[in-house]
Amino acid sequence: MTDLSHGAAWMAGHIGPVSDAAIPVTDWGVTHSDIAYDVVPVWQGAFFRLDDYVARFMASVRALRMDIDRDAEDVKTALADMVAASGLRDAYVAMVAARGRNPVPGSRDPRDCANHFYAWCVPYVHIVKPDAAARGTSVWIAKHIRRIPSDSIDPTVKNYHWGDFTGGLFEAKDNGFETVLLLDHEGHVTEGPGFNAFAVFGDRIVTPDHGVLHGITRRTVLEMAAETGLQVEARPLPLAEFLEADEVFLSSSGGGVIPVARVDDRTFSNGAAGPVANDLRARYFDWIARPEHRTPIAY
Known part of the structure; x- marks a missing residue:
C-alpha cells in the first residue's frame, strides 16, 4: 500500500x-x-x-x-x-x-x-512556527514594493500571483524579519503572504477591507471578537494609524491567530504577544473544535 x-x-x-x-x-x-x-x-x-x-x-x-x-x-x-x-x-x-x-x-x-x-x-502548515507565534512574530513593512492594485488583480479571488509577496519576503528576510506586510499605493495596510492583518485599539479591532483577501480565518476572528464584546471595524487602515495600535496580530488558515511583537522598529506589548491576540489565538483552537464548524473525515 x-x-x-x-x-x-x-x-x-x-x-x-x-x-x-x-x-x-x-x-x-x-x-x-x-x-x-x-x-x-x-x-x-x-x-x-x-x-x-x-x-x-x-x-x-x-x-x-x-x-x-x-x-x-x-x-x-x-x-x-x-x-x-x-x-x-x-x-x-x-x-x-x-x-x-x-x-x-x-x-x-x-x-x-x-x-x-x-x-x-x-x-498541517503553520506559516509562522508555533513557538515564534507564541512569543510574537516580527513583520517588515515593504519599502520598495506595493500590493498589486485591486483593479489589476482582484485580491478577493485567491490566486497564484505572488510576485509582490515574494519580492516583499526577500526584503523582510534581508532585514532579519519573519514576514512582510504590503501597503497599497495610498499608504494603507493591505495583507501579507497568506495572512490578513489586525490592529487593536483598546476594545476595538480594525482590519483592512480593501485590497485584501476576505479570509475565512479573518471572518472567524471578527466573529470571535464580536462574541467577546470587542468592537470590530473593517475599513481602510493607514500605516501611521496601524503603528499606533496597542497590539497587532495576523490571521491565517496556517496557524490561526498569530500575535506580532514587532513591526519595523516599533515594538508592541513590550516585545511580546499581546493579551487580546493571545486570547483570540486560544479561542481559535476552541472554535475549530466546535461541532458546528467541523466536517469529520471517514478514514
Whole structure:
C-alpha cells in the first residue's frame, strides 16, 4: 500500500503521493500563473468551515471564468477522499482550478483552454512556527514594493500571483524579519503572504477591507471578537494609524491567530504577544473544535 502520510494529491480522479503529482509545463496555470485556489485546514480529523472555504473557491473559479466540470459537492468529496487516503489527522488541504493547456498553437485566447481541477494535502502548515507565534512574530513593512492594485488583480479571488509577496519576503528576510506586510499605493495596510492583518485599539479591532483577501480565518476572528464584546471595524487602515495600535496580530488558515511583537522598529506589548491576540489565538483552537464548524473525515 502506498504511503501517503507525507502528502497526497487528487489528479483526474486518481489519488497518489503528492511528490508524484504534476501538470503539463504548457498549462497556463504554470506559464501564466492562471489559477484559482483555496486552502482549508483539517484539525484532529475534521475539516474546519469546509462549506465556507469551498464556497469561496467556487466563487473564485466563476470570477476567473473557468469551468472545472464539477460542483461544490464534487469538490468536497474529492477533498474528503484524498485526506482519508492520506491518513493525515491535521492537514493543509489545497483545492485548485487551473486554466489548462491551449490546444490551438499560438492562441492567446483563454477560451480555448481546457480548465481542470486538482487538489493536494500535506501535514498541517503553520506559516509562522508555533513557538515564534507564541512569543510574537516580527513583520517588515515593504519599502520598495506595493500590493498589486485591486483593479489589476482582484485580491478577493485567491490566486497564484505572488510576485509582490515574494519580492516583499526577500526584503523582510534581508532585514532579519519573519514576514512582510504590503501597503497599497495610498499608504494603507493591505495583507501579507497568506495572512490578513489586525490592529487593536483598546476594545476595538480594525482590519483592512480593501485590497485584501476576505479570509475565512479573518471572518472567524471578527466573529470571535464580536462574541467577546470587542468592537470590530473593517475599513481602510493607514500605516501611521496601524503603528499606533496597542497590539497587532495576523490571521491565517496556517496557524490561526498569530500575535506580532514587532513591526519595523516599533515594538508592541513590550516585545511580546499581546493579551487580546493571545486570547483570540486560544479561542481559535476552541472554535475549530466546535461541532458546528467541523466536517469529520471517514478514514
